[in-house]
Amino acid sequence: MQIIQSIQNRIHEIRGERVLLDRDLAALYETETKALNLAVKRNIQRFPPDFMFQLTKEEFDALRLQNETSNVVVPVSDSLQHLRLQSETSKTGRGGTRYMPYAFTEQGVAMLSGILHSEKAINMNIAIMRAFVEVRRIIYTQLDQKQQLQEIKDRIGEHDVQLSQIYDAMENLLDEKAGQRKWDDRERIGFKQR
Structure with missing residues (x-):
């Protein structure tokens, strides 16, 4: 469950789609981002634009700002933390990020299972699919x-209406009774009988 x-916590909403970034997938699969992207590029015909797309600089900056301001702590094992640090430092240079990350939709992640055959990748794909299903269930519950x-x-x-x-009708009845x-109780005029 953890x-x-x-x-x-790694699923982001970009362009109206819930996606996982290439670096997060690489960390989950315990591989390098470069190796993951290379496997994808060798099988690019399996990844149409609705399965995978590259972020624009504006999207990347907005996502980075969002991540920096969020207070969510993601528990990560030591090996995953090492890979995350390795992938983050390997793609930055003097000018910043060398390339914009790729974002994989749920279908794109499912397609990854067809090109990544390690046992770790298969088990992680199952966990990722369960996470997407859980996110969808939470969203439907909120809706x-x-x-x-x-x-x-x-x-x-x-x-209220x-x-x-009812209050208006009661006021009218009270007004009628008060009038009655x-x-x-008015003072009678004319002859009075005794």
Whole structure:
């Protein structure tokens, strides 16, 4: 469960898609980002634009800013931490990042299982698919809760209108009774019988 939580923390939303970056996938597969991207490039026909795309500089900067400001701590094993540090230092130079990272959608990650055959990659792919399913379930639950809240707000709004109508009717009845009392309690004119 901890690995699924770790994967969920690495899933980003870019261009309206939930994606994993190449460096995060490489860390999860315990390989180098360069090796992962090389395997993908050898099988590029398997990765159409809706499976994998390269980030623009603006997207990368926004993502980096988002990661720097988030306080989420991702638990990582020592070997994964070493690979993460290795991949982060290997792609920076004097001018910063040499290339923009690739983002893999859920279908792209599933396609990776066809080109990466190690046992670690297969097991990690299964965990990644479970993480995507869990993220989707959480989002559907949140959408359902939002819909239920909206229905409650609509009902309360209808009740407010109905209560307002009831209050108006009660005021009219009280006004009529007050008017009737005034009429009954008025001083009579004319002859009085004793």
